[in-house]
Amino acid sequence: MQRLKRDSSSAKVPNAAEIAEASRKGSYYNKLWGLPLVLIAIVLSASWLRGPLPPPRVIGIRQLTHDGTRKFGLLTDGSRIYFTEYLGNSTRIGQVSVSGGEISYIEPGLQTPMFGFSSISADGSELLGTGGIFLGAPIWIVPVPAGTPRRLGDYQGHSPTWAPDGRVFFGRNSEIWTADHDGNNPRRLLVAPQLPLYFHFSPDGSRFRFTSLDTSNDIRSIWEARLDGSGLRQLLPGWNNPPEENGITWTPDGKYYLFLSSRDGKLDLWAMREQGQLLRRTSKDPVRLTTGPMQIDVGVLSKTGDRVFVVASLAQGQIVRYEQRLHDFLPLFGDLSAGDVE
Numbered sequence: 001m002q003r004l005k006r007d008s009s010s011a012k013v014p015n016a017a018e019i020a021e022a023s024r025k026g027s028y029y030n031k032l033w034g035l036p037l038v039l040i041a042i043v044l045s046a047s048w049l050r051g052p053l054p055p056p057r058v059i060g061i062r063q064l065t066h067d068g069t070r071k072f073g074l075l076t077d078g079s080r081i082y083f084t085e086y087l088g089n090s091t092r093i094g095q096v097s098v099s100g101g102e103i104s105y106i107e108p109g110l111q112t113p114m115f116g117f118s119s120i121s122a123d124g125s126e127l128l129g130t131g132g133i134f135l136g137a138p139i140w141i142v143p144v145p146a147g148t149p150r151r152l153g154d155y156q157g158h159s160p161t162w163a164p165d166g167r168v169f170f171g172r173n174s175e176i177w178t179a180d181h182d183g184n185n186p187r188r189l190l191v192a193p194q195l196p197l198y199f200h201f202s203p204d205g206s207r208f209r210f211t212s213l214d215t216s217n218d219i220r221s222i223w224e225a226r227l228d229g230s231g232l233r234q235l236l237p238g239w240n241n242p243p244e245e246n247g248i249t250w251t252p253d254g255k256y257y258l259f260l261s262s263r264d265g266k267l268d269l270w271a272m273r274e275q276g277q278l279l280r281r282t283s284k285d286p287v288r289l290t291t292g293p294m295q296i297d298v299g300v301l302s303k304t305g306d307r308v309f310v311v312a313s314l315a316q317g318q319i320v321r322y323e324q325r326l327h328d329f330l331p332l333f334g335d336l337s338a339g340d341v342e
Helices: 002-009 016-048
Strands: 071-076 080-087 090-097 104-106 116-120 126-130 137-143 150-162 168-172 175-179 187-191 195-201 207-214 219-226 245-250 256-263 266-273 295-301 308-313 320-323 328-331
Touching: 071 116, 071 295, 071 308, 080 116, 126 150, 150 175, 150 195, 168 195, 175 195, 195 245, 207 245, 219 245, 245 295, 256 295
Parallel strands: 116 150, 266 295
Antiparallel strands: 071 080, 080 090, 090 104, 116 126, 126 137, 137 150, 150 168, 168 175, 175 187, 195 207, 207 219, 245 256, 256 266, 295 308, 320 328
């Protein structure tokens, strides 16, 4: 205690000049550090004020098939596009190059007049589909370009789809089920609001989305859940009233989600931003990608993510008159596309 008292009493007390000098140096260092902070704030503000990222846009449309036959269920392995064609009371499986050209057909070797594919394996060697267009149909795996088809267990369902982890997702009435790649270990994952269709998965493999169809009024909405079935939620509640959306998929980089939506009685392709970008504002409002007279019905994204293959249709009508002498209908106005005659 005596030593502490001696050291304290002998300590030097700063005078007014020394206090002023210390204050001046502190102010200098504050300015030195404050300048970069101000510059950083200016850069951040300027980046934020640059406006939102520009939306995606379609820069060209090209027709790949010209046969005029109604198609659905598009799939691609990167070099070919697989699809199903209606033929009256039956269907057939076709394929065409992603660049367009001649159509060739696959004979799956199934004793069923109606068949449709809904998924393709990651290596493009197998197609997954059902021996019927809608509910309660057997699920089949068909090797391509050739091979013997085989049943996936003894299940009956709709929209079977391979997930990134190798499991199979499929619908059974309003339930979503999963099974191993070979059909073993089936289990119910969740109960959907309505009939679940068109399963697709996020690039990181953490989520999946599907279209929920109300069969009583044909209302369609997109729903999302985690891969374990938790976190079920509607994707765009209140955006379209009533909802009329069909999901397609995410872009490979996960930045955008593509879907179909009907506005004013016309189906078009839309995109919604999923991820933002550092130092830029991001709008998550859906953006319409297609406009014009064509109806966009179904679609699938290319493996590179820079193209989307769709089924497009243009409704055309012809006014005819019945010629009793010839027992035939003849055009009234030549090749003019018209309808609703009275």
